Amino acid sequence: EVQLLESGGGLVQPGGSLRLSCAASGFTFGMYAMSWVRQAPGKGLEWVSAISATGDKTYYADSVKGRFTISRDNSKNTLYLQMNSLTAEDTVVYYCTKVKATSDWFFDSWGQGTLVTVSS
Amino acid sequence: EIVLTQSPGTLSLSPGERATLSCRASRGIRSHLAWYQQKPGQAPRLLIYDSSNRATGIPARFSGSGSGTDFTLTISSLEAEDFAVYFCQQRTDWPLTFGGGTKVEIK
Numbered sequence: 648e649v650q651l652l653e654s655g656g657g658l659v660q661p662g663g664s665l666r667l668s669c670a671a672s673g674f675t676f677g678m679y680a681m682s683w684v685r686q687a688p689g690k691g692l693e694w695v696s697a698i699s700a701t702g703d704k705t706y707y708a709d710s711v712k713g714r715f716t717i718s719r720d721n722s723k724n725t726l727y728l729q730m731n732s733l734t735a736e737d738t739v740v741y742y743c744t745k746v747k748a749t750s751d752w753f754f755d756s757w758g759q760g761t762l763v764t765v766s767s
Numbered sequence: 768e769i770v771l772t773q774s775p776g777t778l779s780l781s782p783g784e785r786a787t788l789s790c791r792a793s794r795g796i797r798s799h800l801a802w803y804q805q806k807p808g809q810a811p812r813l814l815i816y817d818s819s820n821r822a823t824g825i826p827a828r829f830s831g832s833g834s835g836t837d838f839t840l841t842i843s844s845l846e847a848e849d850f851a852v853y854f855c856q857q858r859t860d861w862p863l864t865f866g867g868g869t870k871v872e873i874k
Contacts, residue, residue, distance in 0.1 A: 757810035
């Protein structure tokens with residue numbers, strides 16, 4: 648069974664930084680691209696960032712480009728999202744997601760989400 | 768950026784009725800569209816990918832159709848567990864984008 652367990656969320660001040668982690672299990676992590684998707688409470692879904700299976704290609708939404716960095720450690724089966732220069736608009740739940748198949752940017756597995764709150 | 772517009776915003780139906788949800792893309796995306804279901808307090812779940820393919824374990828009452836700019840998710844006969852919010856998503860171009868969602872509520 649695929650499991651994605653996010654951690655690292657919490658309260659941070661505006662302008663601060665936070666690193667999210669996603670521990671993956673139940674599949675061969677290094678064979679699948681991964682992504683982060685976020686959602687404000689009661690709102691829609693917003694794709695944030697994605698990374699290829701080997702980590703050599705990364706993609707970002709314009710809203711986070713230059714502030715967020717996605718990375719992965721295939722030896723640890725872990726996905727990361729380094730978030731800098733956080734603003735109130737970044738106060739959302741962040742989901743770690745696994746793509747369904749290579750080069751297929753649909754998400755067949757989701758973590759339970761981790762809440763990031765940006766507030767002074 | 769490809770904008771996905773979902774309609775209606777809310778669909779009020781009774782169990783056993785047929786639900787028809789629409790997703791329109793701002794430009795052609797071939798068949799590169801997925802549908803997700805999200806229940807309160809839960810993460811989204813993939814229902815349909817590449818417009819018409821059911822994901823693993825998804826009941827046959829869920830079906831998808833369309834290509835280009837117009838797509839439809841149909842639930843043939845609503846069951847109690849189907850009342851939820853549904854999102855569409857495209858993978859044709861970066862950035863990946865989602866529609867705003869359609870809430871299917873009990874009438």
